[in-house]
Amino acid sequence: MVKKGIGVGWVVEADLRLIVDLVIVLATALGGGLLASALKQPPLLGYILAGVVIGPAGLAGIREVVQVETLAQFGVTLLLFSLGVEFSLGKLRRVGAIALGGGLLQMGLTIGLTAYAVSATGWLSPRAGVVLGTILALSSTAVALKSLAETGQTESLAGQAMLGILIVQDLAVGLILAVLPALSATWDDLGLALGLALVKLLGFSVGALALGRWGVPPLLRFLAQRESRELFLLGVICLCVGIALFTQKLGLSSEMGAFVAGVMIADVEYADQTLAYVEPLRDVFGALFFASIGMLIDPQFILAHAPLIAGLVLLVMVGKFLVVVPVTRLFGYSWPMAVLVGCGLSQIGEFSFILATAGQGLGLISRHIYLLVVGTTAITLLVSPVLLQWVGHLLERWQMAGEPESLKVVSLFRDHLVICGYGQIGQDVAQIVAAHGGSLLILEQSERAIAQVRRRELTYLPGDATSWSILHRANLSQARAMVITIPDLASIRLCLKRALQLAGDLEIIVCAPRKEYIDALYRLGATKVIHPDFEASLGLSSHLLTQLGVPLEQIQLELAEIRNHHYQDLSLAEAVCLLPITPPSLSSAS
The missing domain is CATH 1.20.1530.20 (Na+/H+ antiporter like fold)
Structure with missing residues (x-):
């Protein structure tokens, strides 16, 4: 029984030793991070130097080095998972x-x-x-x-x-x-x-x-x-x-x-x-990982x-x-x-x-x-x-x-339309708005697309539309509206979320790359979500119904109803026949 008691006590002491070591590492990393931040350097630099100080080649303040390094690998796992x-x-x-x-x-x-x-x-x-x-x-x-x-x-x-x-x-x-x-x-x-x-x-x-x-x-x-x-x-x-x-x-x-x-x-x-x-x-575990890197450094060997x-x-x-x-x-x-x-x-x-x-x-x-x-x-x-x-x-x-003056004073923009992405849809929207004298600001990172923007003498910001710095410079709080035409969902989601954090009442129209994303984008806060295939069907339907003599106001009401229901009653294969309209000219034609 005595041996058993000693064994249990040793295990408890070992467990406490690991906890103490973790606290020491994190506290030292905090100090190193604060010091690096005060010197206007990246905090991870302080984490690494903290590891050097308390590592085996430094003050040797850590006894359970292997266990700490094992836990630090969890930080790498979470870091790459987040990436x-x-x-x-x-x-x-x-x-x-x-x-x-x-x-x-x-x-x-x-x-x-x-x-x-x-x-x-x-x-x-x-x-x-x-x-x-x-x-x-x-x-x-x-x-x-x-x-x-x-x-x-x-x-x-x-x-x-x-x-x-x-x-x-x-x-x-x-x-x-x-x-x-x-x-x-x-x-x-x-x-x-x-x-x-x-x-x-x-x-x-x-x-x-x-x-x-x-x-x-x-x-x-x-x-x-x-x-x-x-x-x-x-x-x-x-x-x-x-x-x-x-x-x-x-x-x-x-x-x-x-x-x-x-x-x-x-x-x-x-x-x-x-x-x-x-x-x-x-x-937390990332700081532990960078500190564990510092523990591998041997200052004496490096000095020698x-x-x-x-x-x-x-x-x-x-x-x-x-x-x-x-x-x-x-x-x-x-x-x-x-x-x-x-x-x-x-x-x-x-x-x-x-x-x-x-x-x-x-x-x-x-x-x-x-x-x-x-x-x-x-x-x-x-x-x-x-x-x-x-x-x-x-x-x-x-x-x-080296930027044009219009980009340096972009924060002075008022009542402008921000277009994120200058693909085909973005180009069409920009052309129509510019033809009516609207103020435009285009966010685009593709050098090829930016070259087209320059040729058309439109105002732009080079960079990713999901970037905090780009969105800040776009002065969203003073914008009239924002159109997101980025092709992939992850970028759309990030751009939408950050734009709403910067300007919560901004009207944001999103072009959904897939119909399955429509409801999710509405839940994220988009004012209006459109889908190119559905809109093509509605445009074709509107033209055909106009030819059949349906009043324009009735067509607009029906199309607005479909859009307000997020296209839920409309499928690509049945875009025209599901419109609940009976054109008067059909009976006369028969």
């Missing part, structure tokens, strides 16, 4: 070329150049060079995402391109981990490992698409019907962690699974509710090898910048955007710690190289947020200095 919820396939399609082509090209060039450089100088073997190149090719999704959010650039075209490349890098981590053991074997084993990893990734992608289409929406609807915030949050967390663990079991990265889980929810009407519930947990590590940091960041910028320009992005993307991807990612550990365990890199990689990675993670913030502000000032 998936905010992401959308529509946005991915807009940056799909640079995400896939640019991401693969950037990784290939980085790996190839690194392997050639280290083998040509005789520093490492070609296979070790490939491993090192793979480590350097990855950038930090967590750091870049946090930096973009803090500088308000997440929804910008450069931010979306950056995130697209980062997602491709994260998807490649599973393949890299599967192939890494084969690097110490023959080329035949390498091909087999790569093929197996591709099959797993393809199978998981097909399963994720099916689950996202037929499984997730009914599950979220069921949870929402319980009318319990706690049950909804628990259900979402279980979904996120469950998919993350499943992908890890497959040999792919758990982080990729968390992101895919978020994407499954992105186009569901409960996406905003999910994000609102998860964000507080994400921020300061010249070498400083040179490696400079070489890595400049080298990656010189690779990313031409790749970004190759896909048609402007120089300012290319520079911003290059700065955002110039650091080494947190997954590189995992790859470096695996490479050391397989004997592909030495302990000394591993410590150099850890030190270099940590420094780049510290420098990158500051660099991205500084370059972002510099480019914004430069861009503002």
Whole structure:
């Protein structure tokens, strides 16, 4: 009994030790974040430095380091899950070329150049060079995402391109981990490992698409019907962690699974509710994660090898910048955007710690190289947020200095119509309104569409219409109305929600890309939701009924009735015959 009592007491003491360690980490992270904020630096910089201070190489104030690092991984999971919820396939399609082509090209060039450089100088073997190149090719999704959010650039075209490349890098981590053991074997084993990893990734992608289409929406609807915030949050967390663990079991990265889980929810009407519930947990565990990165940093090793590590940091960041910028320009992005993307991807990612550990365990890199990689990675993670913030502000000032005067004084607009998206519908609306002398402001991020706006000498703001900064500059509180013609639901939803937060009584007309979205957009606060196919049917019906002699006032009343009922009594196949009108000319014709 005594031994049992001692054992229980030891367990309780160990549990309390972990709780105390967590409190220490979070409190120190708070202090570091406040200090960084006071110095006008990103808070995550303070989180990392807090980890250095209390880590094993610092004051050694944390005893349960492994347990704290394990819990910190939950922060990465929630961070990428939130990214998936905010992401959308529509946005991915807009940056799909640079995400896939640019991401693969950037990784290939980085790996190839690194392997050639280290083998040509005789520093490492070609296979070790490939491993090192793979480590350097990855950038930090967590750091870049946090930096973009803090500088308000997440929804910008450069931010979306950056995130697209980062997602491709994260998807490649599973393949890299599967192939890494084969690097110490023959080329035949390498091909087999790569093929197996591709099959797993393809199978998981097909399963994720099916689950996202037929499984997730009914599950979220069921949870929402319980009318319990706690049950909804628990259900979402279980979904996120469950998919993350499943992908890890497959040999792919758990982080990729968390992101895919978020994407499954992105186009569901409960996406905003999910994000609102998860964000507080994400921020707390995210701070824990960045502090855990700081715990890996050994200041004594860095000081002992300061010249070498400083040179490696400079070489890595400049080298990656010189690779990313031409790749970004190759896909048609402007120089300012290319520079911003290059700065955002110039650091080494947190997954590189995992790859470096695996490479050391397989004997592909030495302990000394591993410590150099850890030190270099940590420094780049510290420098990158500051660099991205500084370059972002510099480019914004430069861009503002080169803008037309009409854009600099956009806040002076009154009684203007804001058009979000300059596709075909946006162009038609702008042309009609401009012909009647109406004041217009167009929000568009596509360089091709902006070129058309310039040719027609219309006033515009370049940027994503879902961005807080763009919507602020559009002076929505003084606008007459707003028209949203963005093609994907996630962007429409975010634009609508933020516009109403800035101007709650603003009349907002939304063009729904699919008829299933009409009721959801009304619930989100849209004044009027139109659907192009239904409107085409109503326009055709109006013309035909006019030809049949039906009074124009009666036609307008009937069409208004259909629109007021959200097209519920109208289907695409029965658009004309469901109109409850008996034209007088029909009887005479017969």
